[in-house]
Each structure stands twice: as C-alpha cells, then as structure tokens.
Amino acid sequence: MNHTSHQKVTAAGLLVALGIIYGDIGTSPLYVLNAILKNKPVTETLILGSLSLVIWTLTLQTTIKYVLLTLRADNRGEGGIFSLYALVRKQAKWLVFPAMIGGAALLADGMITPAISVTSAVEGLRNIPMLHEISDQTIVGIVLGILASLFFLQQFGTHSIGKLFGPVMAIWFGMLAVLGSLHLADDLSVFKAFNPWYGYNLLVNFPQGFWILGAVFLCTTGAEALYSDLGHCGRSNIRVSWMAVKLCLILNYLGQGAWLLSHYSGKTITGQMIETGFNPFYGIMPSWFLVAGVMIATIAAIIASQALISGSFTLISEAMRLNLWPKMKIKYPCETKGQLYMPGINLILFLGCTGMVLYFQKATNMEAAYGLAITLCMMATTILFTHYLLAHRTRPFWIWLFLLVYTSIEVGFTVANLQKFPHGGYVALLIGGCLLLIMYVWYRARKIKNRYVEFVGLDYFVPKIQDLSNDRSVPKYATHLVYLTSANNPKEIEHKIMYSILNRKPKRADIYWFVHVNTLDEPYTTEYVVEHIIPNDIIRVEFNLGFRVQPRIDLLFRKVVEDLVKNKEVNITSRYESLERRNVVGDFSFVVMEKYLSQDNDLPIVERMVMKAHFLLKDISLSEEKNFGLDTSNVVIEKFPLVVAPVANINLKRVFDPEPTL
Numbered sequence: 001m002n003h004t005s006h007q008k009v010t011a012a013g014l015l016v017a018l019g020i021i022y023g024d025i026g027t028s029p030l031y032v033l034n035a036i037l038k039n040k041p042v043t044e045t046l047i048l049g050s051l052s053l054v055i056w057t058l059t060l061q062t063t064i065k066y067v068l069l070t071l072r073a074d075n076r077g078e079g080g081i082f083s084l085y086a087l088v089r090k091q092a093k094w095l096v097f098p099a100m101i102g103g104a105a106l107l108a109d110g111m112i113t114p115a116i117s118v119t120s121a122v123e124g125l126r127n128i129p130m131l132h133e134i135s136d137q138t139i140v141g142i143v144l145g146i147l148a149s150l151f152f153l154q155q156f157g158t159h160s161i162g163k164l165f166g167p168v169m170a171i172w173f174g175m176l177a178v179l180g181s182l183h184l185a186d187d188l189s190v191f192k193a194f195n196p197w198y199g200y201n202l203l204v205n206f207p208q209g210f211w212i213l214g215a216v217f218l219c220t221t222g223a224e225a226l227y228s229d230l231g232h233c234g235r236s237n238i239r240v241s242w243m244a245v246k247l248c249l250i251l252n253y254l255g256q257g258a259w260l261l262s263h264y265s266g267k268t269i270t271g272q273m274i275e276t277g278f279n280p281f282y283g284i285m286p287s288w289f290l291v292a293g294v295m296i297a298t299i300a301a302i303i304a305s306q307a308l309i310s311g312s313f314t315l316i317s318e319a320m321r322l323n324l325w326p327k328m329k330i331k332y333p334c335e336t337k338g339q340l341y342m343p344g345i346n347l348i349l350f351l352g353c354t355g356m357v358l359y360f361q362k363a364t365n366m367e368a369a370y371g372l373a374i375t376l377c378m379m380a381t382t383i384l385f386t387h388y389l390l391a392h393r394t395r396p397f398w399i400w401l402f403l404l405v406y407t408s409i410e411v412g413f414t415v416a417n418l419q420k421f422p423h424g425g426y427v428a429l430l431i432g433g434c435l436l437l438i439m440y441v442w443y444r445a446r447k448i449k450n451r452y453v454e455f456v457g458l459d460y461f462v463p464k465i466q467d468l469s470n471d472r473s474v475p476k477y478a479t480h481l482v483y484l485t486s487a488n489n490p491k492e493i494e495h496k497i498m499y500s501i502l503n504r505k506p507k508r509a510d511i512y513w514f515v516h517v518n519t520l521d522e523p524y525t526t527e528y529v530v531e532h533i534i535p536n537d538i539i540r541v542e543f544n545l546g547f548r549v550q551p552r553i554d555l556l557f558r559k560v561v562e563d564l565v566k567n568k569e570v571n572i573t574s575r576y577e578s579l580e581r582r583n584v585v586g587d588f589s590f591v592v593m594e595k596y597l598s599q600d601n602d603l604p605i606v607e608r609m610v611m612k613a614h615f616l617l618k619d620i621s622l623s624e625e626k627n628f629g630l631d632t633s634n635v636v637i638e639k640f641p642l643v644v645a646p647v648a649n650i651n652l653k654r655v656f657d658p659e660p661t662l
Helices: 011-018 032-037 044-072 081-086 093-110 111-129 136-156 157-182 187-193 197-206 209-220 223-228 235-263 270-276 287-321 343-360 363-367 371-389 394-425 423-449 457-472 495-504 553-566 606-619
Strands: 454-456 476-485 492-494 508-520 528-533 536-544 590-598 634-640
Touching: 011 136, 011 371, 032 235, 032 270, 032 363, 044 081, 044 223, 044 235, 044 371, 044 394, 081 093, 081 223, 081 287, 081 457, 093 111, 093 136, 093 287, 093 423, 093 476, 111 136, 111 287, 111 343, 111 363, 136 287, 157 187, 157 235, 157 423, 187 197, 187 492, 197 209, 197 606, 223 287, 223 371, 270 287, 270 363, 270 553, 287 343, 287 454, 287 528, 343 363, 343 606, 371 394, 371 423, 394 423, 423 606, 454 457, 454 495, 454 590, 457 492, 457 495, 457 508, 457 536, 457 606, 476 495, 495 590, 495 634, 508 553, 536 553
Parallel strands: 476 508, 476 590, 508 536, 590 634
Antiparallel strands: 454 492, 528 536
16 A cells, blocks of 8 residues: 555445454453453442543544544554654654563553453353353363464465455444444433543542553553554544444443443442353343354454454564564565564464463453553653654644643553552563563664774775785685675775675675665665676665565565666676686675674673673574575675673783793
8 A cells, every 4th residue: 555545545445444453442342341340339420430431531542642643643654653663763862762662562462462352252152051151271272272273374374364354343343333222222321421520420439440440441452553554554544444433332332331230230240240251242132143243253353363463573573674673584475565474473472372361261360461561552652753743843732732631641541550460460561571671682782782883984995805806816705795784874884894805714706795775764665776886896785675675685686686787787797717708697695794792892791781682682583694585505604703892901911930940
C-alpha cells in the first residue's frame, strides 16, 4: 500500500482493517466485565460506573489519542512505536529509551494476549450443559493445542489465511452488536453510562473504586495495534472501520451490563463462580447459539493472536534495522509486502505463551497480570508523539494539553495496574525487563564500540592501494575484493579495513569495492549511489535502504554490478590472461571483519558487563554475513581485536641480572 492510498477508503481496505488490527481490542468483551466483577456485588453503581469508564476509556484513549491523533504520525505510511521513534530520534538522543521501553513492553504483554484470548474463548465450553464439568487440565490441553498449531503455521505465511480474517471478524463484530442489542431492554438504565459522572462516582465513592481502573484498562489494551498496523490498512480505513467496531463493542458491553442488572442484581460474583464458567459474555447468548458462539469466539481469539504474532515479527525487524536488537534470521514466506517470518521470535513467543497458560491455568488469573506492562508502552508513545508535535510546530497550548491529559490518564492506569504486580503482573514486567535489557545492551555496546572505530582519509591510501593492485610480486587475492564499511562519509574508511588490505596480509585485487548500507528513517526506500574513486580500480557503492527493507546485500550488489556493466562503467572480466581472452567473469570475494573483545581493555565494570553481554548475544545471533544475505562460499571472515579502552599505564619494570661473580 503506497502513501497516497492511505487517504482512500475502500471496501477491501475496511475488510482488511477488520481482519488484522482489531483482534485484541475486539476480543476484550470476553473478559473485561469478569475482571471488574470478581468478588464484588452487582449494583447499579458498579455496573453503570464500570460501563461509563469503559465507554470513556475507549473514547479518550483509543478514539482520540490513537485514531484521531497518533495515526497522523505516519512514517511514509507506516506506524508503530519504532516508526514514530524514527520520525523524532534526531530531536533528542534520550528518546531511544522510551522507544525501547515501549517496544519491550508491547512484546512482553503481547505474550499474554494469545493465552488470555484463546483461554477465555475455550472456557466458554463450560456454558454448554453437556460440557459444564470439563476440567481445567482439558481446557489447558485444548488451548495449548490451538497455540501450537497457530505457531507452527507461521512458517508458511498468513497471506492466504489472512483473506479469511476480514469476513470472520465482520461476523464476530456483528455477533457482538446483535447479542448486546438483544439485552438492552433488560435494563434500559445502562444508557446512563454515557454520562461520565457515573464513572467518576465509581472511582471516588465505591469502596476501592480507583483500583477498578486496572480491570477497565483491559478494554483498550489493543489500541497500540491500531497504530502499529497503519501500514497494512491505511489511516482512513482504520478511522472509518473503528467507528463501526466501537459501536459494536459498546453495544455488547451495554447488553452485558443490562443482563447483569436484570439477573444478578444484589448478588456477589465470586471467584468460584467465574472459575466454574460464569461469564456475562456467554450469559447473553441464547442456549441454542452457545456452541456456535464458542466456536466463533475461539476463531476470533486465534485471529487476535495471529495479528499479535505478525506484529511482533514486524516490531523486532524494525528494532534490528535501528540497531536496537541482535540480528536474527528473517524469512519471506510469500511476496506480499510486509509478510515476514522470524523463526527465533516465533519460538520465543510460543514458549512465552505456553508458559503463561501453564503458569496461570485460568483466564481469570491471566486477567490479574494483563495490562500492567502495556501502560508503559502507551506512556512511551505519549512522550514520542509529544516530540512529533513539537517537530511539526504545533501550538504550545495543544502540546501541553495533550501531554497533561494523557500523562494523567496513563499514570492513573499504571498506578491502578500496580495492584496486579503480586498477582502475576511481575511476570509481564520480568519478561519486559529481560527484553529491555537485550535492547539496552545492544544499543549501549554499539555506542562503546563507536569509541574504538577510527576513520581515516581514503585519499591518503588510494595510491597505496593502486600500487598494491599493480604489484605482481604479491599473489592475487581476488579479482574483485568487497568490503562492508560503516563510514558514512564517502571520503573516509575504517582504519581496520586499510590495515586488512595493506598490512595484515596484503590483499592484491584488480578492483576494490567498498559497500556501505545506510538505514533511512523512511520504511521502504531502496536506492543506491555509486562513486568511482578510481575508475575500474576503486569503487564505492552506497545503499540507502528503509528500516523495513531486508538488507540482502549479495542480491542487491549483483544488481548494481549488472547495471554498471550494462552502462559500461566497469569491466568485471577476469584479469588472468587465459580467462580474460575468453571473457570469463572474475571472482568476487567479500571480506567480513568480525570483532572479538580483546583482553587488553581496561573498561569500567558496568561497560565490561555490557560488552560481555553484547558478545554473548552476538554469538547466538545471526552472523554478519548471513544478516547481509551474503553467499557464504564467497565470504572470508577476518577476526580482529576490539580495544575500546586500552590500558593506559602498564606497571612493568625491567630488572637486570647482577654481574656474574667469579
């Protein structure tokens, strides 16, 4: 989808939006009211106040913040916290920290989404009379089977399955609206919930009412997905489809509230009732529809999980391009733009979701842990979007209004969610903390390594390279010798590369190629620039790639060489006399410089720990040659020591032997 298409509303675009971005927020009616009601009596104050908080949370947090405001911050049509960070990172270096916190929190709390959605749906089987006594172990087994199948299918791509997501989710939201509408007449007083006073009254006057916000927050946990999937659907399609989705959600919540006031007024909804199958979502279903309802809910939960998994792949791939995550293998199951599969992340998510199901066992236990980390992600988005408004010269009054309103709301949700910490919230924060540590180590180690990188003027070494290329007393290393350089300035080169060519083991070649990859803040740019430093002798190729473009350098470099040959800018024929007569193409050899931490470093203890953790991650992550898509048969790995803090004073004294005695 190109950038201009984001302004168009199409039937296909609306259907795609329904299918891939509303899974999490769309399945929230399965568990939100259960989380609010647990161990509380059903009263008009509780029901109307809770419904009012849900309605206004969806309005303020989802509709205004994300749908109306944050969707404006599109990065060439792409959205998400790392796309937003790419737009504002030049304003302040410290903005990398809210970006890392937000990304880690989104991924960590996302591990609970498949677990809680699928478990809540499958637990609906207890509402079917013949399955009322189904055991927890059986439900856990069914959930694990569904999750295992879902993660196994990721390797084949979701293009064909994705076509079914829109119609299925359209049926789901239609079902939510119809079921809710059928019960509005049970107690018409639920329409009072549109008055925000009832929400305020609940927070202020209900016993421990403020802490109910932790459960209310579950209704908007999928709001971040609206922004993350901007590139798949387009801003206009999201905004139009959200109006219908929000209406269906509110109708369902109101129907559940009216049913509760009509059937359970004055009764306490105990934890035991919930564990044995009580759920107002299934309570509003006619008995003859229960089996179909459970099946549709389970399919919707699977779709919600699929959207999260695909989003996680995109999230980590963006973090890799921005040098915030170790390099990992990426596969492309199909040619559809944005379709990618990361085996490592798929395994991590599967183990995380499986661990959540096995640890918490029941959806009600997962509710107690869900949402704490995602508030941190929303606060991070608020900080980054504030800087986006600053960059676009928005009037200070509106910037401060946005910052104060949403900081207050999200701090309130965070404080309310803190009560979840001892009940399982620590699990999400622990996982998020580990993910954040990985990002920080990778980011910090790069900053430390940059202190060591020494760039030298290329002009000084050009005559030496030419002399080496013409020195037949030195055995030829390759016809074409290719180095990957990190020098942004085309007139500079790393000292280590010159040392590799001239000193370590002189590498004579006919043509020296220096290839630089420049990661842009735009998502899908694919351009290259060629500079003939010495025609047919020293050539620099610079690739300008978007942060969502896989740097398959071997493939891209071959295309560049083909273009240069076609334009007669370079002669790639072998310079060996016997081969040159027959126009045989010369060989290409890539040299990859692989660092290792030298023992000659005198680092502070924190930096020493960071560097050791960095190289440990590097050992288990994707190698440089595989990350750049190089043909390993043409790659030479050259190791060199990384000395970022050489020992300044070596306390060593020479001692002379005394003169031998006669």
